[in-house]
Amino acid sequence: MRYLPLTQPDREAMLGVIGASSIDDLFVDVPASAVLDGPIAGLPMHASELAVERHMTKLAAKNLAAGAAPFFLGAGAYRHHVPASVDHIIQRGEFLTAYTPYQPEIAQGTLQMMFEFQSQIARLLGCDVANASMYDGSTACWEAITMARRVTKRGKAILSGGLHPHYVSVANTMAKFTGDQLVTALPTLSPTPDTDDLIAQIDDDTSCVVVQYPDILGRIADLSKLAEAAHAKKALLVAVVTEPVALGAIKAPGEMGADIVVGEGQSLGVGLQFGGPYVGLFACSEKLVRQMPGRLCGETVDAEGKRGYVLTLSTREQHIRREKATSNICTSSVLCALAMSVHMTLLGEKGLRQLAAINHATALAAADRLAQVPGVELVTPTFFNEFTLKLSKEARPVVRTLADKGILAGVSLGRLYPGADDLANGLIVAVTETTTSEDIETLASALQEVLA
């Protein structure tokens, strides 16, 4: 087998050194009743690279790739062009096949990259410090809620109706077991987010308010008032960003007073990948850093005084603190963080601002064109690259019908909020630099046909 270098003579010689007569001697501790005599029946035997490639290629061909269709899906995962050099760099074996940098003398590549990533993310989100990544945005969001509980010693979190419903689901799942109290709401198809409602609900038991920016429908709200209201009650403001490209155009949550900013970094460098692996972002103010979950890389010097980097503040983490750790997270998403970091380095501030400007302009054009279609109403007056339409019909079957025509039209609110009748006609449409004017025209005329 091509991945196994030992030859049969090697195996026999090694058994001799060990003093075992057969490989079975090395499995003596397995109770006889649990020993399998041979390969498990009903499973195929080994296969050549060519055969496996054929099998997998056939499966891949059953999917409609985003690049092969007019494509308008967003709602927490975005399709952007990823420069070729990003993928080249993350495939370098020294990054791809390294482990967590526990031996810093021979892991400075990963460590320096983590330090750069942390610095980029802190700046992008407008915070003092960021960690070296979490699994994804949704789990980072729950971690922020638990961190706010530790910081404030209060157990009630208020979640905006504009927070991604899957993020709300994850928090609901966890809160069932931890006893945290969550206040949740559905979004409404209204032009403005629920900032005032959130402010009205903050009380002395509130640990944090969690708000998405831009929100699930694409709306953008100034977070300053919310931050002030939270701070007045000694609660924290947690902001969630699912489309970091937006921060090349709009103010960072940290600039508006958010104490913890978490997010999904997938849209820069990582790709869609049917939902994972993605890269969770986690940033906060300096004074909260010892309550932060996840790995942190810090600067130091070596025995010769040369600058270098190490994993630090590990006494927050499970491998040192065990049941008293800030989180159980161990493996995070460093290779995806590398992809994101490389993409940000290629863009730089200038490129990110240009990318954001193109996204916004293309989205404006798309929104205006689609709003001309009879039976289509633009719900969101402010947005970055994603907006919500209200259709004259239930949106979910419309999306299915358009998919049958080879058009990936957007994410229906019926898919995200099954059973919520008030939202059933809503359609979230995302537009990026990958969207062409032909794509927009194709969607507009197909919508017109379906809604007629």
Next chain:
Amino acid sequence: MSTINQSGWRPTTPEAGEASDISTFTGNRALMLDEALIFEIGSSETTGVDFGEVPAAPSRLGGLERSAEIGLPGLSEPETVRHYTRLSRQNYAIDLGLFPLGSCTMKHNPRLNERMARLPGFADIHPLAPVDTVQGALEVIDQLAHWLITLTGMQAVAMSPKAGAHGELCGILAIRSALDAQGQQDRKILLVPTSAHGTNPATAAFAGFSVEDIPATEDGRVDLEALKARLGPDIAGVMITNPNTCGLFERDMKAISDAVHAAGGYVYCDGANFNAIVGRVRPGDLGVDAMHINLHKTFSTPHGGGGPGSGPVVLSAALAPYAPLPFVEKQGDKFHLVEEETAGEHHAGTFGRMTAFNGQMGMFTRALTYILSHGADGLRQVAEDSVLNANYILRSMTDVLEAPFAKYGPCMHEAIFSDKGLPEGLSTIDIAKGLIDEGYHPMTVYFPLVVHGAMLVEPTETESKATLDQFIGAFRSVAARAKNGDPTIKTAPHFAPRRRLDETLAARKPVLAWKAPAKAEAAE
């Protein structure tokens, strides 16, 4: 000959001379290249991405335009490629050599996996795309799930957990849900051996349990009698790693499971070390109720410097009803994604969603590619060769290092040694750093906690005998230097890109993000 050479150049016989004191202008040493931070070499005006014309459209950003500088440096494409290439060369990696990090299973990462994961049909599909357009992706999940269930002899598998610790959380939440469904809310304690990964107690606490230690026997296993004595109406279950973190198979696993079940609890198995038994033992036959599988360990997906991982959790019939959403179900010829909406019909017991989307699809394609490559026969050989390689190292080292459990029999996929017999002032860390100078990544050190100065060596099955022989030679040499009190080992590594780093300083005065050096006042 010399008539052809008209330049005056003459071939020379080199002399070595003394080079260590020479300083270079750059600070570099030939291929040892240092690299500044992107913040020091980039600028906010530079970009490595060309866009066409950027439209000057009016904005609908609600007056929230980002006017202040973000502070993100850019590099051109050649500078970017060079920056990261230079950084990469300061990393050790499996591609460079043996990486015997115990319990982490650093095996070769086949490149076919990478190629398959990048097929646009897998890499370029949206998690919320209409299910009719992603049937192939759901089929990948279904096929991988089938392999995992069959290889472990379990009832079901939850595919969405993002990494090992997330998988642990999944299993523990399933246990909590099952207990709650039986009205057993008072069972709030999980028993965890001292040798467990730190994630086990951390996960238990994250899910609202408290943790108690299970004592170990002399030969490094769970003390069955002590465990039985502790079982009772307050115990939710146990979390046991098998093979355990000392590299030993828990002989009494079935008896442990039976005792825990009889006392009304559940058995969580940490499957981090499944590599040692895949194809030879099915955890389901040992009474396990839940076990996570690190696809980045047993099934060869790359570790990437610390993730992404992927931690599907196989479940027994008792826990399967509580599996998290979403999951893939086949009805007729079609694959469905069971989410909150449809769960009510047949899966009312589900404890809910653990992550936004469908799990680590990019890791599923890689793992399935690997599994299909090996097949049922190859995977069995994986376990055998990994165990053979570990025992070969164990038996080649016992005369120079103390191996606390070697007298009780063979190890599984990893061999454990202690620092017993090292002179005062020298410890495991020094052997580890000495191995760096020999061109190896060190073994896992000071873990598990039950062995003093533990050195946990896991060679994996993807190393040849010649590689192992050379490593054994180096390991013996470094161990001997340590035993003889060689002072140069205390200051190792000498030849790595950095000498030992000051971790105390890093923690005492944390510098976690780059800050621009203060500008001179004169600039005002």
